[in-house]
Amino acid sequence: MPEPSQSIPATDSVLASLLDGLRKHTKRIVFSDGEDERVVRAASELAATEAIVPILLGNRAAIHGLAEKLRLNMEFVGVVEPARSDDFDLFCERYRKIARYRRVKVDSPGEILRIPVYFGAMMLQYGYADGLVGGNLSLPSAFFRGLFHMIRRLPGLDAVGSCLPMTLPSRPDLGSGGTLFLADCAVIPSPTVSQLAMLTIETAKVAAALLGEKPRVAIISHTTRGTSQSALSQRIAAAVSLARDQARREHLPVEIDGEMEMDAAIHPASAQQKAPNSALRGRANVLIFPDQTAAHACCKLLEHVVGGQPSGHHLLGLARPAAGVSRVATTRTIAQAAIVTAVRAAAYRQFILSE
Numbered sequence: 003m004p005e006p007s008q009s010i011p012a013t014d015s016v017l018a019s020l021l022d023g024l025r026k027h028t029k030r031i032v033f034s035d036g037e038d039e040r041v042v043r044a045a046s047e048l049a050a051t052e053a054i055v056p057i058l059l060g061n062r063a064a065i066h067g068l069a070e071k072l073r074l075n076m077e078f079v080g081v082v083e084p085a086r087s088d089d090f091d092l093f094c095e096r097y098r099k100i101a102r103y104r105r106v107k108v109d110s111p112g113e114i115l116r117i118p119v120y121f122g123a124m125m126l127q128y129g130y131a132d133g134l135v136g137g138n139l140s141l142p143s144a145f146f147r148g149l150f151h152m153i154r155r156l157p158g159l160d161a162v163g164s165c166l167p168m169t170l171p172s173r174p175d176l177g178s179g180g181t182l183f184l185a186d187c188a189v190i191p192s193p194t195v196s197q198l199a200m201l202t203i204e205t206a207k208v209a210a211a212l213l214g215e216k217p218r219v220a221i222i223s224h225t226t227r228g229t230s231q232s233a234l235s236q237r238i239a240a241a242v243s244l245a246r247d248q249a250r251r252e253h254l255p256v257e258i259d260g261e262m263e264m265d266a267a268i269h270p271a272s273a274q275q276k277a278p279n280s281a282l283r284g285r286a287n288v289l290i291f292p293d294q295t296a297a298h299a300c301c302k303l304l305e306h307v308v309g310g311q312p313s314g315h316h317l318l319g320l321a322r323p324a325a326g327v328s329r330v331a332t333t334r335t336i337a338q339a340a341i342v343t344a345v346r347a348a349a350y351r352q353f354i355l356s357e
Contacts, residue, residue: 016169016181017338020212020345024053029344033336034122034136034145036060036081039068041138044337046074054344057082057131059118084121085112093124100152119145123152126322133343135314137326138336142188145326146317154321161197162319164189164326165205165288166301167212167342168310176268177287182304183209183217184289187297188315188326198241202290203248204318206256209288211349212342219245220267220286221260222296226276228261234292235261257281260290264300314339316346323347 031048033041036058042065045056057080058065069076084090090112097111108114115121119140125131137145150162165185174180185201186193193201198221206217221238228235238261249256259280265272266284273284291297304310312335314325323346325339 016179016212017341020341021051021053024341024344024348025051027348028053028055029132029347030055030057030080030130031133031135031340031344031347032057032059032082032122032125032131033340034059034119034134034148035139036118037064037068038138039072040331040333040336042068042074042076043072043333044340045079046076047333048337048340049078050075054340056080056340057125059084059122062086082121084118085116087121089125089130090115090121093121093128096124096128117148119148120152123149123324126324127153132347133322133340134324135327135336135339135343136324137315138329138331140329142326146189149317149320149324153324155319156321159200159204159319161200162189162317163193163197163201163204164315164317165201165208166297166315167208167313167338168301168304169313169338170304170308170310172309177285178209178213178215181213182268182287182289184297184301185291185318186294187291187301188294189317191294193293195237195240195244198238198290198292199244199248201318202241202245202258202288203252203254203256205288205290206249206254206258207349208316208318208342208346210254210256211345213287217256217288218282218286219256219258219260219288219290220262220282221245221258221290221292222264222267223261223292224263225261226263226266229276238292259286262286264289311335311338313342316342 037060048054062081065081094111101108122134126134163186166187168182170180185205209217223238225235242260245258259282266276267286270284314327316325323343325343327339
């Protein structure tokens with residue numbers, strides 16, 4: 003059933019504020035799964051904000067046919083067919099160089115770069131776009147594989163993870179005005195101590211860029227501060243220590259605590275009883291989970307029981323910002339993922355220029 007237009011930016015004050023900032027730093031966001039009614043709707047609405055320049059990958063006739071059927075304005079939306087792009091041969095040659103550097107034999111780079119996520123990742127890696135959103139028509143493993151294969155990692159990081167921003171319109175008392183960041187819901191099945199620390203620091207950076215306030219991070223467990231000793235609680239305690247050390251080295255303003263039960267992390271009255279000396283005081287806005295199963299379950303509960311609105315799985319540890327969305331994502335989720343990706347691209351550029 004066709005999805006009605008949702009006037010995305012006007013429905014959320016936080017998103018509206020982010021878009022206001024982006025109008026000074028317009029970003030090009032490429033959508034790797036462009037032949038999708040939801041993406042076409044989101045692109046048309048985002049282009050109207052004058053804050054984001056959408057670029058859709060896919061069959062030009064099919065995409066414009068969808069827009070015509072839906073009566074959408076596509077004047078400021080780019081559409082690129084990878085195999086017919088003027089840059090296709092150049093990208094193929096660059097891919098051959100990448101393969102030689104990695105000592106990988108590639109018989110036909112054109113066959114790989116015809117796959118939209120690989121072509122989009124190449125656009126992102128070489129500056130033809132500022133961020134990428136996709137996965138709405140792809141299996142998560144295939145989508146993430148394309149990005150991991152084509153985009154460099156950030157220096158000093160040995161893993162790639164993800165975080166998911168979630169807005170809770172019915173619960174403005176949680177997190178920061180109803181916004182929580184969850185990690186890792188999509189990429190790392192069972193994080194090690196160093197990976198938990200990486201997720202903590204990198205998710206905190208995303209939260210700081212979006213919220214404009216100090217991130218308050220809780221690493222979640224079934225116990226609070228050693229009330230029950232186990233291998234898990236010891237792993238989390240080690241991750242807390244490692245993350246705090248890293249935050250100090252990077253001069254990152256952030257509060258980090260754990261291990262913590264969920265109620266001690268987000269419910270002030272429970273925190274007063276279970277962790278009275280915690281700087282979080284039951285007001286965590288970033289939740290780091292011990293494994294992907296717990297994170298994913300919490301994400302789905304918030305979405306379907308509390309009415310939470312996810313903004314995509316934003317990859318951590320890559321040198322360029324990219325986000326994956328579910329195959330059942332709404333137009334709103336796709337648009338929100340693009341806005342967050344654009345904000346991350348602006349923050350990344352400011353970081354580079356300040357070096």
